[in-house]
Amino acid sequence: MKILVCMKQVPSSEARIVVAGDGKAIDPTDVEMIVNPYDEYALEEALRIKEARGEGEGEVIVLSVGPEKVKEAIRSCLAMGADRGILVKDDAYLGGDGLGVARILADVIRTQEPDLVLCGKLSIDVENNCVGIAVAEFLGWPHVSLVNKLEWPEEKNAKATREIEGGREVIEFGLPAVVTAEKGLNEPRYASLKGIMQAKRKPIEEVTPSVAMPAAGVEIVSMAPPPERGGGQKFEGEPEDVVPQVVTLLKTEAKVL
Amino acid sequence: MAGRILVFAEQRDGKVRKSTFEALGRAAELGDEVHAVLVGSAVAQIAPMLGNYGAKVVHCAEDPSFELYSGEGYAAALSAAIDAAAPDLVLVIATAMGKDLAPRAAARKQLCMLSDCITLDEIGGAFEATKSMYGGQVFAKVRATGKPVLATLRPSAYPAPEPSSDTAAMESLSVAVSEVGAKVVEVLKQEEGALDVQEADVVVTGGRGLKSPENFHLIEELAGVLGGAVGASRAAVDAGWIDHAHQVGQTGKAISPKLYIAVGVSGAIQHLAGMRTAKCIVAVNKDADAPIFSIADYGIVGDLFKIMPVLTEEIRKARD
Numbered sequence A: 001m002k003i004l005v006c007m008k009q010v011p012s013s014e015a016r017i018v019v020a021g022d023g024k025a026i027d028p029t030d031v032e033m034i035v036n037p038y039d040e041y042a043l044e045e046a047l048r049i050k051e052a053r054g055e056g057e058g059e060v061i062v063l064s065v066g067p068e069k070v071k072e073a074i075r076s077c078l079a080m081g082a083d084r085g086i087l088v089k090d091d092a093y094l095g096g097d098g099l100g101v102a103r104i105l106a107d108v109i110r111t112q113e114p115d116l117v118l119c120g121k122l123s124i125d126v127e128n129n130c131v132g133i134a135v136a137e138f139l140g141w142p143h144v145s146l147v148n149k150l151e152w153p154e155e156k157n158a159k160a161t162r163e164i165e166g167g168r169e170v171i172e173f174g175l176p177a178v179v180t181a182e183k184g185l186n187e188p189r190y191a192s193l194k195g196i197m198q199a200k201r202k203p204i205e206e207v208t209p210s211v212a213m214p215a216a217g218v219e220i221v222s223m224a225p226p227p228e229r230g231g232g233q234k235f236e237g238e239p240e241d242v243v244p245q246v247v248t249l250l251k252t253e254a255k256v257l
Numbered sequence B: 001m002a003g004r005i006l007v008f009a010e011q012r013d014g015k016v017r018k019s020t021f022e023a024l025g026r027a028a029e030l031g032d033e034v035h036a037v038l039v040g041s042a043v044a045q046i047a048p049m050l051g052n053y054g055a056k057v058v059h060c061a062e063d064p065s066f067e068l069y070s071g072e073g074y075a076a077a078l079s080a081a082i083d084a085a086a087p088d089l090v091l092v093i094a095t096a097m098g099k100d101l102a103p104r105a106a107a108r109k110q111l112c113m114l115s116d117c118i119t120l121d122e123i124g125g126a127f128e129a130t131k132s133m134y135g136g137q138v139f140a141k142v143r144a145t146g147k148p149v150l151a152t153l154r155p156s157a158y159p160a161p162e163p164s165s166d167t168a169a170m171e172s173l174s175v176a177v178s179e180v181g182a183k184v185v186e187v188l189k190q191e192e193g194a195l196d197v198q199e200a201d202v203v204v205t206g207g208r209g210l211k212s213p214e215n216f217h218l219i220e221e222l223a224g225v226l227g228g229a230v231g232a233s234r235a236a237v238d239a240g241w242i243d244h245a246h247q248v249g250q251t252g253k254a255i256s257p258k259l260y261i262a263v264g265v266s267g268a269i270q271h272l273a274g275m276r277t278a279k280c281i282v283a284v285n286k287d288a289d290a291p292i293f294s295i296a297d298y299g300i301v302g303d304l305f306k307i308m309p310v311l312t313e314e315i316r317k318a319r320d
């Protein structure tokens, strides 16, 4: 089976994010860039599917849109076990417009003819939660989003589980299809030393999509830290004394009871 | 003012999701005329009541294949409604269903998409939203450069309006139904009747400070008294004390309830990302320097095991 994983390079979830002087982007200084964590789940699942089908079978391709630096993230994916990488180089790319990116990804995916496309459920920088699903629409394929369990009763027929409010949905689908990965799908592996060595020799191809990057449908007007809430009132003392005071305030001041 | 606004009315088992009313309310504030679209196997009878919340016309797409949600099927129905209503703005609630449906429909109809909006306004003729980025460390203002726009609204971002006695006109929608490639074959309900954290006006959340899964009863009791939902920090979820569906935060759910009570939760930045937009925050923690106090409106410093029984009792009395 030929599996393609869409991967975005994003600032580490541990990084402290500071808004840049122009108030329209973040300050990249000292911000470590990583493989989007949900895309790691997607990649891990792709590798497991390939491995389950046996030695020498199938291929796992990593595809990304972004600047030159993204090659580092692609290299980490190759070290985990992906076979090759594809970069659509776009230095200006910021990623606010999910549908625009999805159109580019779909265009490149068509040339690769994979059986299955795996994406993350969301990229932790722009938090759009839309690219994978939009890719499926552009390809005219079915999609299943927020998947936290994926089984293969038959070679080309899968059964996925996704979390919904108050329960879970079980979904059956055939290939080709797009799946977006939620936390819980698997535990991604660490790259082995051997994997890191091998990754150096695996190819990363730069491609130019046949469609131009569409004019952004969404633009960033400004960025700011979340609004300060300003610490409120703090109460210390015996519960019997302070709790009634707080409850009275909840009723009379905050009016939430 | 925005012209016509189309709201996707989310229903499961014939029950309209509460957040739909919030979207209808915001649509009525933003637009001249509000339409809604209902998709299901037999939903016409619930259409008129959407008028109570401001919908003038409800486009109904009924088909046996719409009994259970499917991204492809519902996207076809929503697209047909977009053709019929020709709106400037389509509003979808950012629930599991809405997040799945919206990108598919937006891609199909070539709309500009604003996702998971915490606020949504029309400024100088363009739709502008506030959204969380970078795990809640940044609030960004984003603008759609064209129209029509499809926006998903975070649940509880806007209040549901008081219902009126107005009813909506029903128009049936014909949708070319075709075989879907990804089909829901089963819906497994969990904890029948348990309120979802994204639906609830009040959320009481337990963290590692509870020390064991049994102690979650302290959280459940207070949530019960308040008619609210039970939330959890990632530490409580990772310890296996409670299901991930309850997790609030960057890797859980982002919520904006009227009242959020955090108990034995330190207030890590990834937790704050999911609840900082709550209208009123109460924290109970024995560590006076816990970061949660920096955003709490009312902080109670002390041992939760002593505080919770008193708090639950006092709130019970206050609500009587």
Ligand SMILES: Cc1cc2nc3c(=O)[nH]c(=O)nc-3n(C[C@H](O)[C@H](O)[C@H](O)COP(=O)(O)OP(=O)(O)OC[C@H]3O[C@@H](n4cnc5c(N)ncnc54)[C@H](O)[C@@H]3O)c2cc1C
Pocket (backbone or CB within 6 Å): A013, A014, B206, B207, B208, B209, B210, B232, B233, B234, B235, B236, B247, B248, B249, B250, B251, B252, B253, B263, B264, B265, B266, B267, B268, B269, B270, B271, B274, B284, B285, B286, B287, B290, B302, B303, B304, B305
């Ligand atoms: C990428 C990433 C994503 C994450 N996503 C999330 C997320 O979605 N949601 C989330 O919650 N976390 C998330 N986290 C984890 C987060 O960083 C914290 O580790 C987690 O929130 C801590 O949970 P806690 O507050 O319950 O536990 P702790 O930080 O251990 O805090 C427990 C608190 O309980 C208090 N306490 C202990 N005993 C008592 C007592 N008897 N009475 C009163 N107070 C008491 C302590 O003073 C302490 O403040 C994420 C982390 C990463 C790296």
Ligand SMILES: Nc1ncnc2c1ncn2[C@@H]1O[C@H](COP(=O)(O)O)[C@@H](O)[C@H]1O
Pocket (backbone or CB within 6 Å): A006, A007, A008, A036, A038, A039, A063, A064, A065, A066, A095, A098, A101, A105, A118, A119, A120, A121, A122, A123, A124, A126, A127, A128, A129, A130, A131, A132
């Ligand atoms: N620039 C990109 N390059 C490759 N894949 C991407 C890119 N942006 C988003 N994706 C994929 O789409 C998923 C959802 O991203 P988003 O809609 O931005 O939250 C990510 O987890 C990736 O799998």
